[in-house]
Amino acid sequence: MQINLTGHHIEITDALRDYVDAKFAKLERHFDHINNVHVILNVEKLTQKAEATLHVNGGEIFADSEHQDMYAAIDGLIDKLDRQVIKHKEKMKRH
Numbered sequence: 001m002q003i004n005l006t007g008h009h010i011e012i013t014d015a016l017r018d019y020v021d022a023k024f025a026k027l028e029r030h031f032d033h034i035n036n037v038h039v040i041l042n043v044e045k046l047t048q049k050a051e052a053t054l055h056v057n058g059g060e061i062f063a064d065s066e067h068q069d070m071y072a073a074i075d076g077l078i079d080k081l082d083r084q085v086i087k088h089k090e091k092m093k094r095h
Helices: 012-028 070-094
Strands: 002-008 036-044 049-054 059-067
Touching: 002 012, 012 036, 012 070, 036 070, 049 070, 059 070
Parallel strands: 002 036
Antiparallel strands: 036 049, 049 059
């Protein structure tokens, strides 16, 4: 799984990159058909926003999350993606 990490108005530090990598590794344990991930971390005044597009076999999965803390925004993003990935996986099993 390849992770492309982009920052808008934020510097992508090693700690931030490691955090994102660790979280997506957890996501990959649930569903191993994730080909490519594009993560955008964005800062707008007081709001930290994390969004991601997962390219998976059979489509794309998108989610975003906002919080005052970037790490909390990433956690929220992973939770949303996790639910969508599990739903996608169930849909794939039915076909």
